[in-house]
Amino acid sequence: MDKTQFLNELGVKLAGLEPEERFEILADYEEHFAAGAVSGKSEQEIVFDLGSPEEIARDILAGRTEEPVEEAYYVPRPIASKKRSTGSKTGIFLAMLIPNLVVYSLLLSFWGVVVGVAASTVGFFLTPIAFVLDVILNHSFEIYKLFAVIAGLGLGFIFLVFTIWLAKVVLLATVGYTQFNKHLMKGEKKHV
Structure with missing residues (x-):
């Protein structure tokens, strides 16, 4: 049902x-x-x-005077599907071993890209601190460095938006593929 x-x-x-x-x-x-x-x-x-x-x-x-309305027809309930046996699960695991290694390796590399882009974003946002330290330690203020800092902050905001989007995409792909494998092992008809 x-x-x-x-x-x-x-x-x-x-x-x-x-x-x-x-x-x-x-x-x-x-x-x-x-x-x-x-x-x-x-x-x-x-x-x-x-x-x-x-x-x-x-x-x-139960606490009221109304009684449930009886229905004039019979609605059969679907028979619960049997769960996969251990041997069947082992066979599916072995059949999916190579594809899973490939897909999860790709997903891991995409997570590496997300971490790299996030690190670049942090680096762009740290440029004002580096600029202030340069001015204090070297006692020199150069206008082109100030413009470079402003450009770095702009790139930081662009990278921040890209990092959030990329992280969401990779997270959805990871969760979706993991759910697919979970449903496959359980033997459910609806995979995702």
Whole structure:
């Protein structure tokens, strides 16, 4: 049973309630699905954790005089998929070993680029300190150095924006590929 089926069935079971109250209850359960999705759960796992809509409706209506509306048709629940065996997981691990080594090596090198660009950004932002130290220690003020410092600060801001963007892209790629591998090992149909 997926989210839509769950919410539809719960809405039918709570048909005796006022529409506003039913809407609030269904909105609460939609929030459960959103929170579960953020934590990486599938809709089927969330439904399993919540329980059946019939039981939920019975609990909600227990203190009231309304009884849950009985439905005239049977909705079969999907059979939970079996988890992969240890041998199957080992085979998948061995099959994915070389691709994972290649992809994670590339991701590691991209993280190296992010660190390098971030270090350059810090260097550009430190140029005013170097300029002030040069003026104090050498007792000489040269205007071209001041313009170089201003240009360095400008480059620092450009590199800062680029560093943030690059870090987000590499983080999304790393998390996405790791999630793909996790779902592949678990045997879930939906990979990302």
